[in-house]
Amino acid sequence: MTDNHNVEHIAIIMDGNGRWAKKQGLPRSMGHKKGAEIVKEIAKAANEKGVKFLTLYAFSTENWGRPKDEVDTLMSLLRQYLKTDLSELKKNNIRIRFIGERNMLDADIVQNMHRLERETQDNTGMCLCLAISYGARQEILQAAQKLAALVKNGDLSESDVDIQNFSAMLYTHEMPDPDIVIRTSGEQRISNFLLWQAAYAEFFFTKTLWPDFSAQELDDIIEQFKSRERRYGKI
Numbered sequence: 215m216t217d218n219h220n221v222e223h224i225a226i227i228m229d230g231n232g233r234w235a236k237k238q239g240l241p242r243s244m245g246h247k248k249g250a251e252i253v254k255e256i257a258k259a260a261n262e263k264g265v266k267f268l269t270l271y272a273f274s275t276e277n278w279g280r281p282k283d284e285v286d287t288l289m290s291l292l293r294q295y296l297k298t299d300l301s302e303l304k305k306n307n308i309r310i311r312f313i314g315e316r317n318m319l320d321a322d323i324v325q326n327m328h329r330l331e332r333e334t335q336d337n338t339g340m341c342l343c344l345a346i347s348y349g350a351r352q353e354i355l356q357a358a359q360k361l362a363a364l365v366k367n368g369d370l371s372e373s374d375v376d377i378q379n380f381s382a383m384l385y386t387h388e389m390p391d392p393d394i395v396i397r398t399s400g401e402q403r404i405s406n407f408l409l410w411q412a413a414y415a416e417f418f419f420t421k422t423l424w425p426d427f428s429a430q431e432l433d434d435i436i437e438q439f440k441s442r443e444r445r446y447g448k449i
């Protein structure tokens with residue numbers, strides 16, 4: 215691997231919706247609503263910049279542990295979003311896909327996810343990948359379980375388990391690893407996001423709360439990325 219400043223894949227931990235709402239004296243749900251609106255804007259901007267993959271962390275497996283009314287609000291926003299904004303992105307030649315544990319989600323939501331994936335599968339623009347009910351540890355565990363089953367059935371030998379076939383069992387199997395991981399809201403942690411895939415990602419932490427994030431700030435981060443030296447362990 216050489217020093218590579220192509221931005222093929224950007225991943226974003228969209229954090230700070232609740233604090234954004236609190237700052238304006240609004241209920242947390244309003245922060246989530248505004249946050250969902252920004253998604254469309256950032257997806258369009260990234261697509262126009264020629265980014266090939268944009269992965270957005272929208273709901274973690276741990277977020278199921280929030281109070282029921284907040285989870286309900288987030289699920290109804292998602293339900294609405296699948297029908298409106300995401301459908302609209304089809305027109306921008308964007309391919310949509312979802313990663314995460316679908317069996318935790320209501321059947322109608324899963325159906326709409328399948329529909330959008332199907333309807334956009336031949337689009338040739340950016341792939342917008344939404345991480346919903348996603349947890350990287352769970353993703354890695356299910357990959358290990360699938361490989362263990364192959365070994366048990368004699369379809370794969372233990373010594374042939376390698377980085378390549380492990381990666382192939384992850385939700386992200388057809389995607390390159392992220393070049394850039396951005397987290398908004400000032401928190402500096404990974405919160406169970408792309409633990410395997412982000413092995414050599416460049417990290418950017420911004421204090422901007424997600425509903426205030428902009429295409430301009432995305433541009434600035436891409437510019438900064440170009441001056442980072444990616445060494446991959448070499449000298």
Ligand code: IPE
Nearest residue numbers: 228229230231232233272273
């Ligand atoms: C990110 O905003 C959205 C989700 C995790 C669903 P938060 O809801 O975490 O907002 P803060 O961190 O409380 O401000």
Ligand code: IPE
Nearest residue numbers: 227228229271272273274405
């Ligand atoms: C991470 O944000 C998950 C998403 C942005 C979807 P959280 O707000 O849930 O993370 P913690 O709890 O601050 O680590």
Ligand code: MG
Nearest residue numbers: 229230231232
């Ligand atoms: Mg948060």
